[in-house]
Amino acid sequence: xxxxxxxxxxxxxxxxxxxxxxITPTLGSETPRVCPDQPPQPEWxxxxxxxxxxxxxxxxxMYRAQSMQAVAESGDCSCETRFPSWxxxxxxxxxxxxxxxxWGATERTEQYRDIANxxxxxxxxxxxxQDNW
Numbered sequence: 543x544x545x546x547x548x549x550x551x552x553x554x555x556x557x558x559x560x561x562x563x564x565i566t567p568t569l570g571s572e573t574p575r576v577c578p579d580q581p582p583q584p585e586w587x588x589x590x591x592x593x594x595x596x597x598x599x600x601x602x603x604m605y606r607a608q609s610m611q612a613v614a615e616s617g618d619c620s621c622e623t624r625f626p627s628w629x630x631x632x633x634x635x636x637x638x639x640x641x642x643x644x645w646g647a648t649e650r651t652e653q654y655r656d657i658a659n660x661x662x663x664x665x666x667x668x669x670x671x672q673d674n675w
Contacts (some may be wrong), residue, residue, distance in 0.1 A: 566582060576674055580625035596647040601638060603654035605631040610661035619669035 574580055577627055590598040613619050669675040
């Protein structure tokens with residue numbers, strides 16, 4: 543019985559390691575299908591330490607909310623509208639949110655995610671109609 547249990551554990555461990563090895567990060571490593579010239583995420587965002595990951599998620603959600611809101615309000619899904627410069631999100635983050643604690647950043651992230659998702663309902667059909675989704 544113990545041999546079967548140990549064998550099962552080894553098989554699970556091997557399969558888990560194999561599955562993990564098959565996961566390859568693609569963010570930033572491939573040319574986007576839509577708007578291939580979209581501005582890259584600022585390098586300093588890529589260098590945010592893991593222990594401060596909430597800040598990285600916050601600025602990404604800020605950028606996403608800015609993008610979806612711009613498309614929804616303008617009715618335009620050009621690459622410039624859907625993927626604007628990161629400058630506005632960077633400025634707001636650095637001036638207002640860079641010093642938030644983990645919980646403050648998490649709370650703001652949820653607010654920006656809600657804004658993005660609300661505007662996405664309007665933006666997605668616009669972008670699909672303009673073949674830019």
